[in-house]
Amino acid sequence: MDTKITKIRSMDEFDYEGKTVILRIDVNSPIDPVTKKIVNENRIKKSIPTIKYLLEKKAKVAIIAHQGDTLDYHNLIPMEEHAQKLSNLLDIEIKYIDDVCGIAAREAVKNLKPGEAVFLGNLRYLCEEISTFEDAVKLEPHEMLNTYLVRSLAPLADYYVNDAFAAAHRNAPSMVAFQEILPSAGGILLKKEIDALCKVMESPDRPNVFVLGGLKISDAFGMMKQVLENGSADRILACGVTGHIMLMAKGYNLGEKNEKFIRDRSLDVFIKPAKEYIENYGEKIIYPIDLAFEKDGKRVEINIENLPVDELFLDIGDKTIEIFKKEIESAGTIFVNGPAGVYENKLFENGTREIWTAIANAKGYSVIGGGDTVSAAQKFIDTSNINYVCTAGGAMVRFLSGVKMPLIEAMKKAYTREYK
Numbered sequence: 001m002d003t004k005i006t007k008i009r010s011m012d013e014f015d016y017e018g019k020t021v022i023l024r025i026d027v028n029s030p031i032d033p034v035t036k037k038i039v040n041e042n043r044i045k046k047s048i049p050t051i052k053y054l055l056e057k058k059a060k061v062a063i064i065a066h067q068g069d070t071l072d073y074h075n076l077i078p079m080e081e082h083a084q085k086l087s088n089l090l091d092i093e094i095k096y097i098d099d100v101c102g103i104a105a106r107e108a109v110k111n112l113k114p115g116e117a118v119f120l121g122n123l124r125y126l127c128e129e130i131s132t133f134e135d136a137v138k139l140e141p142h143e144m145l146n147t148y149l150v151r152s153l154a155p156l157a158d159y160y161v162n163d164a165f166a167a168a169h170r171n172a173p174s175m176v177a178f179q180e181i182l183p184s185a186g187g188i189l190l191k192k193e194i195d196a197l198c199k200v201m202e203s204p205d206r207p208n209v210f211v212l213g214g215l216k217i218s219d220a221f222g223m224m225k226q227v228l229e230n231g232s233a234d235r236i237l238a239c240g241v242t243g244h245i246m247l248m249a250k251g252y253n254l255g256e257k258n259e260k261f262i263r264d265r266s267l268d269v270f271i272k273p274a275k276e277y278i279e280n281y282g283e284k285i286i287y288p289i290d291l292a293f294e295k296d297g298k299r300v301e302i303n304i305e306n307l308p309v310d311e312l313f314l315d316i317g318d319k320t321i322e323i324f325k326k327e328i329e330s331a332g333t334i335f336v337n338g339p340a341g342v343y344e345n346k347l348f349e350n351g352t353r354e355i356w357t358a359i360a361n362a363k364g365y366s367v368i369g370g371g372d373t374v375s376a377a378q379k380f381i382d383t384s385n386i387n388y389v390c391t392a393g394g395a396m397v398r399f400l401s402g403v404k405m406p407l408i409e410a411m412k413k414a415y416t417r418e419y420k
Contacts, residue, residue, distance in 0.1 A: 008186040008194070008411040011050070011161060016059035018114050019158035022182070023054065024174050025065045025189075026164035026391065027082050031075045042374075043166065043391050044085050050163045050187035051117065052090060060112035062153065063094070064174055066123040066167070070132045076124055083119035094118070100125050101152035109156050123149070129172050141410055144177035154181055163187025165194065166392040168399070168407035176406050179414035186411055189391070194408075196367050196388035197399050201232050205332030205365055208233055211324070211355060213240030214338020214372055221270050222401035223337065228281045230402075235331075236285045237324050239316050239340040239351060241267060246287035247304060249274035255308035286327065290317030292341070292348060299347045315341030315348035324355055331364040337397065339376040353380045360385040369396040 025047040029038045038044075054061050063083075068076030083096035099105040100121040108118045123129040128147045144150055150173050160178035163186070167175055178184065186194075200208070210233050212220035220242040227233035238246045244254060244262065249271050253259075262268050278285060292301045293311035301317035302309055316324070321340075328334055336359065340351030359366050360381040368377055369390030377383050390396045398405060 007415045008190070008408075009184060009415050010191070011053060011185045011187065014159055014183060014185060016054055016057040016159065018058060018060070020060045020062065020109065020112065020156055021054055021159045021161055022153055022157045022178055023051065023061050023063050023117075023187070024160070024162045024164050024178075025050070025063060025187070026166040027065050027079075027086075028067050028075075028166070029082070031068075031077060033074060036077050038081055038085065041085060042389075044082060045089060046189050046391050047163060047187075048086070048089055050161065050189060051086065051094075053188060054161070055090075055092065055115050055117060058114035059159075060109075060114060061117035062109045062112070062157065063117055063119045064100075064123055064149075064153075065119075065164070066129060066174075068122070069124055070130050076122065079119055079122050086119065092117075097121065101149050106152060106156060109153070123172075123174050129174060131170075134171050139171075141176040141180055141406075141413075144173040145180055147173045147177065149173045150177045150181075154178060157182055160184045161187050162407060162411065163189045164407070165190045165390075166395055168392070168395040168405045169403075171406040176410035179410045179417075184411060184414040192388070193390055193392060193396075194399075196390065197396065199365065200333060200335045200367055201227070201230075201400060204232060207235055207327075207331055208333040209235045209237060209327055209331040209335070209364075211237045211239065211328070211334065211336040211340075211359075212242050212338060213238075213336075213340045213352075214370075215241050216338065216370075216372075217242045217245060217267060217270055219337060219370070219397040219401075221273060222397060222403075224277060225273070226400060226402040228277060228284065233284060235327050236281075237327060238285060238287045239320070239324070239355075240338050242338070243288045243316065244313065245270045245274050246278065246285065247307075249278055250287070252304055253308040254313065255310045257310050257312050261312065286323060288316045288320040289323070290319045291315070292317050292350070294347055299350075314345065316351040318350070321351055321354045325358040328355065328358040328362050328364075331362060334359055334362060334364050334366040335400075336366070336368045336377075337370050337373055339372060343376050343379065349380075352376050356380040369393065 087094045095118040160182040291313040292315040341348045343349045343352035370393045
């Protein structure tokens with residue numbers, strides 16, 4: 001795996017037969033709040049190729065992963081259902097033990113036979129693996145070698161494989177410390193994720209079109225800065241709240257309700273950078289020319305020349321949709337993060353539905369990512385018509401924003417290291 005951005009050792013560089021492998025995957029899944037059962041298996045299914053590869057190579061595989069965190073404690077559940085689903089998908093038993101790295105877990109790893117796997121307990125049971133610890137303590141990878149997880153499991157292993165791109169932005173022992181002392185490789189999913197995003201960033205077929213919408217506009221603006229400055233993007237199609245900010249930067253008065261919505265969420269801080277992007281890259285940024293709102297229970301569209309209107313804008317209008325569709329249809333590469341409007345409301349699903357349909361039918365190479373983005377796509381199209389659906393949200397955004405990722409840096413370091 002060798003790109004301009006990173007060098008990561010491939011799995012096929014090692015002989016795993018009879019060797020013990022610590023495999024870090026990301027199967028953190030949506031959980032039903034009542035039943036506490038998994039409601040979406042996407043990440044679990046995406047982890048199958050790497051697990052299958054290692055088992056077929058007769059490795060002894062110790063799987064580690066997380067579910068939930070301090071910020072979403074309601075999703076902090078044991079990994080037993082994850083192990084069962086993996087067993088069903090692989091048609092082979094994946095043993096499970098509800099212990100992360102204690103005596104029982106270590107014994108389970110020691111007792112593995114070639115071609116067997118055990119799924120260890122939820123990593124987030126360990127304080128060293130939760131986000132609040134990471135934020136408060138700020139350890140370097142070499143300082144993590146004395147953490148309970150690493151000093152307990154590393155002596156049992158011959159190799160470390162990471163297939164958890166969705167957690168690549170996490171500076172946790174399970175993500176960055178094993179590379180300090182074990183020969184390390186990237187898994188199949190990790191390679192696919194990085195290759196897809198590097199294609200968007202480094203070698204896109206032109207024109208390269210970014211569709212940036214949704215409410216989390218910090219994500220959009222981080223990516224926008226990077227892809228405009230480095231020349232990756234030929235067009236930015238700004239919709240959702242990102243489109244609203246662009247209009248405000250152009251001097252349009254959206255009306256008190258819309259501007260209060262933006263101020264109350266402190267999103268007005270993005271108006272200044274939006275002005276700079278328009279000034280420096282104006283020909284590349286396409287913003288809405290009409291917007292939709294609700295009046296008397298009906299969808300109403302208004303041209304931006306007729307603003308302001310004291311109603312919340314919840315979708316782009318038909319004229320904007322047609323402009324965006326033409327850009328998508330002629331694109332060589334398409335990247336999408338965020339829906340065009342409040343697609344959950346039938347009155348305002350037009351923009352998101354039409355954009356997704358255009359992308360599904362487009363000839364260009366398409367990549368999507370982010371939880372709400374994928375949910376929107378699944379509602380309106382068959383996502384098999386998208387060239388790559390990224391499992392990551394925050395990690396994907398940081399990668400495309402040019403932010404250094406703890407996992408990527410650790411794997412790059414491991415690439416050059418000689419192990420005893």
